[in-house]
Amino acid sequence: MGGKVLQSSSMANLPTAKRAAPRSLTQFKIGPPFSPTSSVLPIYSSTGARVEPVINARSDRGFDREDGDWIGYKRNYFALVASFHFHGQSVDICSTESFYTVDQEGEKHQISCFKLGLFDYCLDTGDTGKFLVQHTSKRDKGPQFSPPVYNIVPGQLPSHGFMKSIANIRNPNRIDKCYEQFYLTEKERNEFESSSALASYPEDAEIARVARYERMQFSTVSKHFVLGCNRKFKLVIRLMCELENGETRLLATSETPCLNIRGRSPMNYVSEAPAEANKENDFGQKRKNAEMSPMEYSTTSFLVTAFRRVQGQAQNRFNVYSGEHVDRSNSRRRTQHQISDPNIDTALLSSPMESSTPRQGHIVTLKLPVSKLKDASFSSNQLQEHDPAKVKLNIDGSPMTSMPSTPRESNSYGFRSSEIDPAFLQQDNTVNDALEEYRKVQQELRILAPDQDFELDLPVPLTVPSTNGTSANSSFFRSPPASMGEPERLCKHGCKMKTEEHDKQTNLQWMNLPGVESESTSFFENNTDSSLMRFRNSLSKIKADIAPVTGESSPLSDFSNTYTGPLW
DNA sequence: TCCGACACATACGT
DNA sequence: TACGTATGTGTCGG
Numbered sequence: 001m002g003g004k005v006l007q008s009s010s011m012a013n014l015p016t017a018k019r020a021a022p023r024s025l026t027q028f029k030i031g032p033p034f035s036p037t038s039s040v041l042p043i044y045s046s047t048g049a050r051v052e053p054v055i056n057a058r059s060d061r062g063f064d065r066e067d068g069d070w071i072g073y074k075r076n077y078f079a080l081v082a083s084f085h086f087h088g089q090s091v092d093i094c095s096t097e098s099f100y101t102v103d104q105e106g107e108k109h110q111i112s113c114f115k116l117g118l119f120d121y122c123l124d125t126g127d128t129g130k131f132l133v134q135h136t137s138k139r140d141k142g143p144q145f146s147p148p149v150y151n152i153v154p155g156q157l158p159s160h161g162f163m164k165s166i167a168n169i170r171n172p173n174r175i176d177k178c179y180e181q182f183y184l185t186e187k188e189r190n191e192f193e194s195s196s197a198l199a200s201y202p203e204d205a206e207i208a209r210v211a212r213y214e215r216m217q218f219s220t221v222s223k224h225f226v227l228g229c230n231r232k233f234k235l236v237i238r239l240m241c242e243l244e245n246g247e248t249r250l251l252a253t254s255e256t257p258c259l260n261i262r263g264r265s266p267m268n269y270v271s272e273a274p275a276e277a278n279k280e281n282d283f284g285q286k287r288k289n290a291e292m293s294p295m296e297y298s299t300t301s302f303l304v305t306a307f308r309r310v311q312g313q314a315q316n317r318f319n320v321y322s323g324e325h326v327d328r329s330n331s332r333r334r335t336q337h338q339i340s341d342p343n344i345d346t347a348l349l350s351s352p353m354e355s356s357t358p359r360q361g362h363i364v365t366l367k368l369p370v371s372k373l374k375d376a377s378f379s380s381n382q383l384q385e386h387d388p389a390k391v392k393l394n395i396d397g398s399p400m401t402s403m404p405s406t407p408r409e410s411n412s413y414g415f416r417s418s419e420i421d422p423a424f425l426q427q428d429n430t431v432n433d434a435l436e437e438y439r440k441v442q443q444e445l446r447i448l449a450p451d452q453d454f455e456l457d458l459p460v461p462l463t464v465p466s467t468n469g470t471s472a473n474s475s476f477f478r479s480p481p482a483s484m485g486e487p488e489r490l491c492k493h494g495c496k497m498k499t500e501e502h503d504k505q506t507n508l509q510w511m512n513l514p515g516v517e518s519e520s521t522s523f524f525e526n527n528t529d530s531s532l533m534r535f536r537n538s539l540s541k542i543k544a545d546i547a548p549v550t551g552e553s554s555p556l557s558d559f560s561n562t563y564t565g566p567l568w
Numbered sequence: 569t570c571c572g573a574c575a576c577a578t579a580c581g582t
Numbered sequence: 583t584a585c586g587t588a589t590g591t592g593t594c595g596g
Contacts, residue, residue, distance in 0.1 A: 076590065137588060140573070168588065170581055215589090264591095265569065576592075582585090 041101040041249050043086075043111070043241075046195070051089060051099070055116075055254035056157040057082035057237045058421065060164065060294050062216070063259065070256070072218070074263045077135070080213040081163060082116060082237045084252070085154040091209075094153040095192040098200075101241065101249060112200035113242040114251075116211045117149035120218065123232040123258060123383035131233070135215040147213055149240075151201055153184065155209030160294035162419040167214075182210050200244075211237075218261045233259045234386055255386060 043051050062078020064071045072078055085091055099111040120131045129146075136142035158181075166178050184207045192198035201207055218233065239252040 073590090077588095139589075168580065170587075174581095264571075267569085570596105572594105572596090574593085576590105578588100578590085580586100580588080582587100 039104065039250075040253070041103060041241075041251060043099050043101055043251055046098045046100070052087040053084050053239050053252040054087055055082060055084045055237050055239055055252055056421070057254050058157060058160065058294055059235070059256070060160050061167070070259045072259050072261045074218045074261055077215045077217060079163070079167070079216065080118060080235065081158060081210055082118065082213075082254070083155040083157045083210040084114070084116060084152065084239050085156070089154070091154040091156060094197040096196050098195055098197045099241075101243070101251070103249070109243040109245070109247075109249075110200075111197060111241040112244050113202065114152050114197070115149050115240040115242060115248065116152040116208075117238050117240065118147045118211070118213050118216075119236045119238060121234045121236050121255070121386045123234060123386070126384035128236070131218045133217050133219040134213065135217065137215070139215075144219075147216065148211075150208040150211040151205050152208045152211060153198065153201075157421040158210060159419050159421045182212055183208050231261050231263070232383060233261055235259065236386065258383070 043053060045051050057080060059078055059080045062072055062076055086093060094114070101109050101111055103109060118132065119129050121128045122131065132147050134145045134147050166174075169175055169178060189198065189201070189207055198207075235256045237254040238250060240248050240250055242248055
């Protein structure tokens with residue numbers, strides 16, 4: 001691990017997964033960085049209709065629930081899958097439809113390609129893109145990469161059970177087949193309408209349906225990882241697009257709740273009795289259960305630009321979000337374990353200057369350079385809340401992942417809809433209710449204050465098409481191209497042995513594994529995404545501002561009671 | 569105290 | 583069932 005330079009373009013030592021021809025890093029390089037005030041841009045189809053992106057993501061390995069906190073270990077791997085789709089649209093929309101966006105200046109830009117990436121965000125320092133590394137299966141002996149940024153089309157998130165079942169496959173045939181679930185085949189990517197988005201995707205780069213991140217670690221190499229001071233993170237999925245001019249823009253983000261990343265130091269166990277932490281070797285590193293535990297965090301395209309206009313609170317983005325993610329995601333743990341209150345915990349850990357814990361204060365104060373002390377002091381009482389609008393997109397992404405990977409609904413290899421994450425399939429009702437509510441309220445706002453611009457960005461996670469989608473007949477769901485030929489069947493000694501019948505049997509057994517059936521992946525248990533709650537709260541504020549002016553009662557008064565179901 | 573490097577144990581795929 | 587591999591983590595030393 002240590003001492004190795006992060007590689008972004010090498011394909012050496014990767015597993016025997018099916019891969020596209022090597023390509024240059026520049027094809028994956030993110031374009032110019034955002035200006036600090038840039039924000040999430042809307043997406044429109046060629047007809048001018050607004051389409052709402054929904055990000056679905058889940059961690060299948062590497063994080064544990066402990067005393068109400070999410071815990072990860074720097075030494076251990078974590079895994080994550082992410083996909084996106086457009087609300088109410090088929091996942092094959094990119095083969096028939098094109099998209100454009102409109103920037104802050106009102107300028108229209110054609111979208112040539114969608115991209116999706118995984119980024120880290122350090123709540124203690126506000127740093128992003130500095131800590132994640134991806135290993136190959138060779139671990140210390142292999143190279144390390146920055147997490148890749150995928151060229152991606154809409155897709156369906158595979159279930160935890162499915163991901164579990166393919167976590168360690170080594171059979172080349174299975175790997176090949178698996179690869180075809182996660183990436184468009186040659187045939188699929190060649191079947192599109194000339195005016196569609198898919199026509200403008202890079203020809204020489206893979207196109208993913210689902211972004212798969214395996215063997216990920218929070219790097220211990222980073223110089224920024226100072227003495228356990230930076231240990232609270234969020235993982236952020238960003239849906240981006242590449243414009244015709246080559247620039248990259250942000251379209252939506254989804255993030256985890258606060259993750260407490262433990263290193264090997266006893267400092268990372270401050271919420272435990274020191275003696276307890278030191279009982280275990282290597283400073284309390286706990287042996288982890290080998291069972292993969294799922295962790296879900298769906299969603300969000302959100303924004304608050306409207307509130308700036310309506311309420312005149314230009315800085316409200318931060319205020320609106322501040323603390324809310326943390327509070328909501330940890331609401332239950334707070335009542336049960338005060339010591340694990342993320343804010344209290346953070347105050348101790350990230351405030352060396354004010355810490356009442358001699359060990360921490362002593363260590364950090366001694367070793368932190370002045371500049372770092374200055375940086376650390378800001379987080380004495382609160383974390384640096386992640387602001388998706390203030391991201392830097394000039395972070396290189398490795399073009400490679402360690403494994404190929406995602407299931408389609410059904411194909412010639414027998415993948416079934418049960419391998420799609422059930423949570424992904426259950427979003428419709430909740431989200432449709434929210435969407436209807438949103439439209440209703442927006443209409444009200446226009447009536448109440450016609451001279452105001454109430455162009456609210458929809459913050460709700462949106463849904464997959466349930467019945468009217470064309471997935472079943474989509475070119476995205478066809479068999480892999482014959483040109484790929486029949487994979488050579490070899491035994492472990494390299495002999496061509498397996499018969500076709502044997503292969504079928506093997507695949508059937510694989511598909512019938514108990515773990516393959518979908519299981520609950522409700523990781524954040526309806527608390528994951530606070531964007532809808534924020535949205536509703538903010539609408540209420542708008543209502544409160546407007547209602548007195550108009551002096552009329554409004555259905556808006558009942559907004560908070562309109563929808564009482566789970567938000568996500 | 570941190571962390572790279574190596575070693576070992578165990579689970580799992582074939 | 584043997585074998586090889588992936589991964590969690592124990593340990594040493596700089």
